[in-house]
Amino acid sequence: MKPEKTLLLSQSDVASLLAMDAAIAAVEAAFAAHGRGEAAMPPKVYLGLPAHDGDLRAMPAYVDGAAGVKWVNSHPKNPARFGLPCVRGLYILSDPATASPLAVMDATRLTGVRTGAAAAIASKHLARPNPRTLGLVGCGVQARFLLDAHRAVYGDQLEVLTADVSREASEQLAAEARGRAVSVEEASGCDIVCASTTARAPVVQRAWVRPGAHINAMGADAPGKQELEPQILLDARVIIDDWAQATESGEVNVPLHEGALHREHIQGTLGEVVAGKLTGRGDAAITVFDSTGLAIQDVALARVLYAAARSKGAGTAFDFFS
Incomplete structure (x- = not known):
């Protein structure tokens, strides 16, 4: 079977496809799966970069038939030094059956949205x-x-x-x-x-x-x-x-x-x-x-984004393995 092309989704693609109410629903379902022991999530891996006053983090997860990994940084001095955001990231969403890369997408906005969603979910249940x-x-x-x-x-x-x-x-x-x-x-x-x-x-x-x-x-x-x-x-x-x-x-x-x-x-x-x-x-x-x-939050949103992009014809198809 010939694998499908990988869908590339920019930050503007992510912003146009991801509504907060949908994000909250997806993240809440991921938390529930985590609470029931139905998700796989190895510990977050930190690559410290003290010479650059920052770090890089790898966050893999599998939940509800979706698998992927986020590669994200934290460089608090980026804005002052380089005029760049403190946090940026990329997400690779994979087909768990074949390991084919379904999508590579901006994870900067994804991270912001899923973090906001997690807080609101906590407030909903704890406030x-x-x-x-x-x-x-x-x-x-x-x-x-x-x-x-x-x-x-x-x-x-x-x-x-x-x-x-x-x-x-x-x-x-x-x-x-x-x-x-x-x-x-x-x-x-x-x-x-x-x-x-x-x-x-x-x-x-x-x-x-x-x-x-x-x-x-x-x-x-x-x-x-x-x-x-x-x-x-x-x-x-x-x-x-x-x-x-x-x-x-x-x-x-x-x-x-x-x-x-x-x-x-x-x-x-x-x-x-x-x-x-x-x-x-x-x-x-x-x-x-x-x-x-949590990495389960990221994979839950990446799955929602991929489905939305496919249904709306958004993003750019790319063949990594041609």
Whole structure:
């Protein structure tokens, strides 16, 4: 059997094909499969590049008949040094039966969308009903996807408060979101708080977090990164995305290694919550979702993108093996 040509999908292709509501549905289904033990996901591989102040990561996964791998970077100094994004990526979607490459696509926007979707799914399952305020701590590119995803779940009912070390960045996002630029303290007091910074020391303090809050800790995705004061975790019901990844590179990684937090305090994974195997919020005063970003999220969206591109005739066909 002659393999089909590989479909090449640019960032503009991905942007035109991927709607947030569809992304949330796909990612939620992937979390549920993960919670039921129906997905294959080897640990994320890090290639540290200290001479270049960054790293590269390989993220393979198989779920629901789709297989692929993401090759993505994190170079926080890219914007200042080269005028390039901190994060860019490529995704290779393969036919699991033949290993033929079905598509090679931009994973930069895919990463932003699936990360935003994961936070909104966590809020849906862990936040109290009818939240009124959304605090965005960190106002970079990822914050836009977090905002879009929460609006896909909650509509326009959320008042948006933005905070960043750059007042300009905070005010710009506030203007886009029709919200208010405030202090980190005020943003941390919202019903839902999304932290998406590159911090290696806590930026959200326990005293600022109100009873009833849900926090999505999205920024800690490598060893040594940390956004929340550890006392927040000690006082909260803590849900992670994956045990292997979170304990080594998530929000819990620093307090675990320093002995301030113990594994027994972590309740379980978001996949278990979505699959109905674990209680979500319960009677907890505060909930925290610790997100490191899972390869199952990427393959779920890559599959949706490929199907959409095929149905709409989008992308460019390319024969790698002619």
